Amino acid sequence: MEIRIRGLSKYYGKKQALKNISLTIPRGMFGLLGPNGAGKTTLMKVLATLLKKQEGRIEICGIPIENAAAVRAVTGYLPQEFSLYPNMGVYEAMDYLGVLSGLGKAERKKRIPILLRKVNLQDQTKTKVKALSGGMRRRLGIAQAILHDPKVLIVDEPTAGLDPEERVRFRNLLCEIAEERVVILSTHIVGDIEATCENVAVLDHGEILYHGTVTELIRMADGNVYTATVSRKDMEKIKSAYLVTSMMTMGNNVTVRFLSESVPGIRAKKCEAGVEDAYMYLMHEKEGAGHVPEFV
Amino acid sequence: MFLSLFKKECTQVFKSLIYWLFITCLALFFFTQMGKISFASKPVKGQEGGYGWKQSTEKSDIMEGTLGMLARDYDQDSFTTAPVGFTKHITLDASEKEKIARILETCTGLSISEIQDRYQEYVKENTVKLANGASMMAADNFKLPAKKGMSYKEFEKEMGKVSRILGPGSSYTKDRIKDNGMVEKTYEDALAEYEDLMEKDGFTGGYARMFCDYMGIILGILPVFVTATRVLRDKRSGIRELIFVRKASSFSIVCSRYLALCVTMFLPVLILSFYPLAECIGYAAGKDLALDYTAFFQYSFGWLLPSILIVTALSMLITEWTETAAAVLVQIVWWFFSIFSGQNAMRGGAYGFNLIPRHNTELNYTGFQADFSTLVWNRLFYTLLAVVLVVATVLIYEAKRKGRFGNGKISCNRKRNHTVSFDLAGTH
Numbered sequence: 001m002e003i004r005i006r007g008l009s010k011y012y013g014k015k016q017a018l019k020n021i022s023l024t025i026p027r028g029m030f031g032l033l034g035p036n037g038a039g040k041t042t043l044m045k046v047l048a049t050l051l052k053k054q055e056g057r058i059e060i061c062g063i064p065i066e067n068a069a070a071v072r073a074v075t076g077y078l079p080q081e082f083s084l085y086p087n088m089g090v091y092e093a094m095d096y097l098g099v100l101s102g103l104g105k106a107e108r109k110k111r112i113p114i115l116l117r118k119v120n121l122q123d124q125t126k127t128k129v130k131a132l133s134g135g136m137r138r139r140l141g142i143a144q145a146i147l148h149d150p151k152v153l154i155v156d157e158p159t160a161g162l163d164p165e166e167r168v169r170f171r172n173l174l175c176e177i178a179e180e181r182v183v184i185l186s187t188h189i190v191g192d193i194e195a196t197c198e199n200v201a202v203l204d205h206g207e208i209l210y211h212g213t214v215t216e217l218i219r220m221a222d223g224n225v226y227t228a229t230v231s232r233k234d235m236e237k238i239k240s241a242y243l244v245t246s247m248m249t250m251g252n253n254v255t256v257r258f259l260s261e262s263v264p265g266i267r268a269k270k271c272e273a274g275v276e277d278a279y280m281y282l283m284h285e286k287e288g289a290g291h292v293p294e295f296v
Numbered sequence: 297m298f299l300s301l302f303k304k305e306c307t308q309v310f311k312s313l314i315y316w317l318f319i320t321c322l323a324l325f326f327f328t329q330m331g332k333i334s335f336a337s338k339p340v341k342g343q344e345g346g347y348g349w350k351q352s353t354e355k356s357d358i359m360e361g362t363l364g365m366l367a368r369d370y371d372q373d374s375f376t377t378a379p380v381g382f383t384k385h386i387t388l389d390a391s392e393k394e395k396i397a398r399i400l401e402t403c404t405g406l407s408i409s410e411i412q413d414r415y416q417e418y419v420k421e422n423t424v425k426l427a428n429g430a431s432m433m434a435a436d437n438f439k440l441p442a443k444k445g446m447s448y449k450e451f452e453k454e455m456g457k458v459s460r461i462l463g464p465g466s467s468y469t470k471d472r473i474k475d476n477g478m479v480e481k482t483y484e485d486a487l488a489e490y491e492d493l494m495e496k497d498g499f500t501g502g503y504a505r506m507f508c509d510y511m512g513i514i515l516g517i518l519p520v521f522v523t524a525t526r527v528l529r530d531k532r533s534g535i536r537e538l539i540f541v542r543k544a545s546s547f548s549i550v551c552s553r554y555l556a557l558c559v560t561m562f563l564p565v566l567i568l569s570f571y572p573l574a575e576c577i578g579y580a581a582g583k584d585l586a587l588d589y590t591a592f593f594q595y596s597f598g599w600l601l602p603s604i605l606i607v608t609a610l611s612m613l614i615t616e617w618t619e620t621a622a623a624v625l626v627q628i629v630w631w632f633f634s635i636f637s638g639q640n641a642m643r644g645g646a647y648g649f650n651l652i653p654r655h656n657t658e659l660n661y662t663g664f665q666a667d668f669s670t671l672v673w674n675r676l677f678y679t680l681l682a683v684v685l686v687v688a689t690v691l692i693y694e695a696k697r698k699g700r701f702g703n704g705k706i707s708c709n710r711k712r713n714h715t716v717s718f719d720l721a722g723t724h
Contacts, residue, residue, distance in 0.1 A: 048541050051699035068698065069543065077541045083534030087311075096308075099300045100542035100549070144538065 001027045001061055001151055003047065003182060008056035010042055010206075017042040019206040021056070029178040031197035031214070032186040033279060039206040040186040041080055044156045047184070048077040061151050061182075073102070076145035080156040082137065084144075086130035090121060093129055094144060101148035115143040119173060135166030142173060153183045159192050171195045194275040202282055209286050214275060221273035221281040227257045228268035238266075245280050259284070298548050305556030314525040318518050319564045322511075326568050330510040333503060333575050336493060336658055339486035347486035349437070349478045351643075355448045356441075358477035362455065363403055364438035365467060365476055370396050370408075371415045378636060379465035392461050399454050405443030414440065437478055475640050492661035498588025500576045502658030504595035505644065507572050509655045511565055511596075515603045516634055516652045519561050520627040523611035526557060531619055546694040550612075554686050557608050562601055569596050598675060603651065606678040609685035616689050616696075647671040651678070 003025040010018040017039045034040050045051040047060065049068040058065035061074050084093045091112060098108040116122045119139035124132065132140065138158055145153055155174065159167045174183060175196050185192060193200055193214065200217055202210040210217055225245070230238055235254050238244065242258035257271070258264075259281050273281075309315050339347060352358070369375045370393070375386045388396065397408040404411060418438045425431050442451060458468040467476060481489075493502045530536050539549065569592040580587050607627060614623035634651040641647070644655030645663020647670050655664065664671075695701060 045699065048537075049698065050537060050540055069545065072541055073543045075541065077537070079537045081534055082538075084538070085308075085529065085533045085535060096304050097538060097542065099297065099304050100539060100544045102297050102543040105300070148543070 001182060003061075003152065003184070004057075004059045006057045008043075008046065008058060009054050010039075010046060010051065011054050017206050018046070018053075021203075021206075021208055023201055023208065023211060025182055025184060026199065027178075027180075027182050028199070029175060029197045030182065030184050031193035031200040032184060032203060033188070033190065033193050033200055034203035035188055035283070037205075038188075038203040040188075040203055041156055042206075043203065044077075044154050044184065044186050047152075048075060048154050050077075073148070074151045076148070076150035076153045078138075078141045078145045078153075078155045078158055080160075082141040084129045084140070086128065088129055089126045090116065090129065090132070090140060091125040093140070094147060097144050098147050103148060111147060111149075115147060118176075119143045120169075135162050135170070138162060138166070138170060139173065142170075142177070146177060151181050153177060153181055154186075155183065156186045157188070158185070159187065159189060167192075168195075190276040190279050200275075202279065204283065204286055209282055217278045217282070218273050218275060219278075221259065221278040223270065223273075224259050224261055224281060225257065225271050225273045225277045226260055226264055226268040227255065227271045228264070228266055229253050229255045230266065243280055243284050245277050297544060298552055301544065301548055301552040302556055305553045306560055309522070309526065309556055309560040312522075312525065312529075314522050315560065318522050318561065321518055322514060322564055323568065325514040326510065326571075329513075330507065330572070333506075333572055333579075333658075335579050336490060336502075338490055339483055341483050344483070345480060347481040347483060350481045350485060351475065352477040352479040353474075354477060354479075357479050358473060359403075359442040359446070359448065359451050360439040361437070361476040361478055362451075362468065362473045363400065363440040363442060366396070366400060366458065367411050367415050367440050368438050370400060371412055375462050375466065377462055377465040378639075379463060384465075386462055388461065395461055396458065399457055400440075403442050403446060403451060403454050404440055411440065437480075472640070489659040489661065493659060494585065497661050498591055499580060499585050500573065500588045500591035501595075502661065503572050503576055504569075504591040505599075505655045505664065506658050507569060507592060508595050508599040509644075509653075511568070511600055512603055512652045512654075513635065515561075515565070515600055516607060517627060517631040519557070519604055519607040520611040520624050522561060523557055523608050524615045524621050524623050526553065527612060527615040528619070528621065540697045546690050546697060550616075550690045550693050551686065554608060554612060554689070557612075558601075558604050561604050561608070562596075565596055565600055565604075566593065569593070599653070599671075602675040602678045602682070605682040606651070606685075609682035609689070613685045613689045613692070616692050647674055649674050649677065 003023070005021055005023040005025075008018055008021040009016065021043065032040050032043065042051060046053050046065070047058065049065065049071050053065065060071050063070045063074065065071055085096075088096065094112045094116070095108055098112065103111070113122065113125075116125060119142055121136060121139055121143065124136065129137070129140070141158070142155070145155070158174070159170055162170060171192060174185060177183060178196075185197060187193065197214055199212070200210070200214050201208055202217070210220075226242075228238075230253065232249070232252055232254055235247070235256070238256055238258065242260055242264065244256055244258045247254050247256040257277070258268075259277060260268075352361075373387060373393070375388065377384050377386060400406075400411055401408055406414075415438055419433065422433050423431050424433075452470060452473070455468045455473055456470065459466055459470075462468065466472070493499060530539065573589070573592045576587065577589075611623040611627060614626055615621070630651060637648075638650050638652055638654040641650075642654050642656045643663065644653075644657065644660050645667045647653040647655075647667050653671055653674060
């Protein structure tokens with residue numbers, strides 16, 4: 001049970017959205033990280049058979065992507081802009097999509113209540129889709145995506161716009177689902193990857209910058225992450241000299257976290273790298289500096 | 297899967313507001329236009345002039361009728377044409393009028409003043425005074441015989457000149473002059489028509505044709521609204537991608553939707569047909585009439601269903617293709633052309649390949665029989681065309697599923713063109 005991508009390229013007219021991508025995505029949660037416009041959605045849509053690739057080879061659980069009907073039977077998809085008929089009830093919408101997935105009446109009757117319970121929507125069966133909150137809709141999105149018990153689940157930017165509580169709930173749900181299938185989570189929110197994924201790929205401008213485990217990704221930034229407390233007036237200098245990954249203001253002082261390849265010229269403490277630090281480090285390296293700038 | 301999908305699609309149509317508006321318009325049109333049937337009564341002898349008119353194929357009748365019409369138009373200085381279906385009144389300048397006068401003189405062998413005198417005399421004889429003091433023409437079928445020895449070919453040539461002066465769409469074109477030979481029906485004609493209705497037509501047959509005539513008009517346009525709304529609903533609600541990635545084939549999705557639309561739109565037509573059928577049964581009660589109880593069903597299936605099939609198929613194709621409501625505009629244009637081109641065949645018997653075949657009378661069974669094969673070809677043609685259009689829609693749908701028209705963010709954003717998107721994620 002895996003997805004194999006070899007030499008995948010995709011063009012929109014003359015613009016190359018994906019450049020010779022090769023990936024192997026095993027069972028479990030797989031994170032696809034990248035800034036807006038990196039090509040994440042394009043890759044997800046190619047995998048979901050919604051876009052045609054121009055070059056390369058893709059196999060989903062051993063099925064070539066060209067065999068769209070067979071691929072659709074083993075794939076579940078939650079698009080970035082998820083929506084259903086607003087006037088349909090929750091159960092009715094699930095039932096309609098179940099029919100489209102080729103499920104029989106008895107199977108639908110059995111699976112839909114189980115899934116709605118799983119996503120904690122069992123009390124909303126008759127609620128119209130338009131009356132659901134953003135978080136509820138996202139959970140309904142997951143339920144519809146695994147309705148036909150797919151081997152692969154493709155989830156595009158699922159937590160954007162959710163409040164922190166819903167985000168945590170959603171991440172847990174994804175982890176639960178990933179126990180028995182391949183789940184590809186595309187996001188530009190690093191926290192989602194940190195909390196859920198074992199394996200990750202970082203995509204930028206259609207190219208894979210990194211492919212491996214989250215631990216290895218973090219290791220790339222290890223020893224280059226510092227934290228310091230500086231006065232607010234010095235912040236501009238710090239920002240221009242280092243790659244700041246986070247900061248917290250307390251009165252006139254700011255506790256800042258930044259990347260530096262050598263010991264910085266200010267009183268700073270080395271600290272443990274996180275996924276966000278590693279991601280920023282990677283993105284900055286790609287920008288051509290080759291190393292993070294030093295305080296001048 | 298197909299049957300379940302079909303049922304789901306039917307439910308969706310039943311639950312949509314536009315469908316109930318469709319039924320309301322259909323019922324309103326039926327009750328206001330056809331409504332209660334005024335049943336034909338047996339003609340009584342000795343009412344010459346009151347049996348109505350029929351079209352004659354005699355060349356002398358055609359020439360008489362056409363020249364009478366031209367003399368009337370000349371006298372009233374008002375000529376009518378319908379170049380694109382819409383009636384247009386033309387007033388000629390002095391030299392053009394002079395040319396018409398010469399043509400009239402050539403064809404009749406009379407001077408123009410003699411022709412005008414004859415017409416004025418006809419007007420005087422046929423003008424009746426109404427109770428409120430106003431006056432009106434009792435009949436408007438002035439006839440002017442062609443001069444002795446004038447051949448039909450010469451006559452056609454002269455009418456060709458009139459056509460050129462008036463422009464396209466007048467009653468004097470080579471094809472249209474054949475419709476000008478209207479003659480009064482005799483008692484025997486009227487009786488034969490009545491007997492055809494009672495015996496050959498099973499009584500209900502004539503009324504079923506009239507039902508189809510009325511319903512055909514409204515079914516030539518209404519289905520486009522239901523279809524376009526259904527197809528655009530997928531786009532508006534943003535569910536397209538979720539449907540695209542399902543296991544169901546494009547054929548199942550498109551065809552189940554198409555069939556559901558056609559069946560749900562045909563159902564109220566069938567139900568409405570019970571009303572005139574019940575009227576016929578009520579009228580025939582106690583009379584020695586052998587009613588054809590299935591006539592309304594047979595005619596509805598053969599005559600009206602193809603209209604629903606083709607309008608729905610075309611609307612579905614255009615809407616799926618353009619993802620806009622352009623189908624409504626296309627159908628309105630087609631509907632107008634069909635209505636106006638059918639104006640000269642209101643009594644039936646000249647169905648041609650019009651989308652809306654006309655037969656606005658319970659009588660004229662002979663005309664129906666004579667042109668029956670054309671009507672069958674007409675309905676078959678539109679049914680087959682509908683099948684072709686549905687197949688084309690399936691191909692377009694399949695291409696869209698594979699992203700051939702762009703399912704990516706870049707193409708979607710281009711298409712969106714500043715319209716507000718329903719973006720749940722709230723990003724980008």
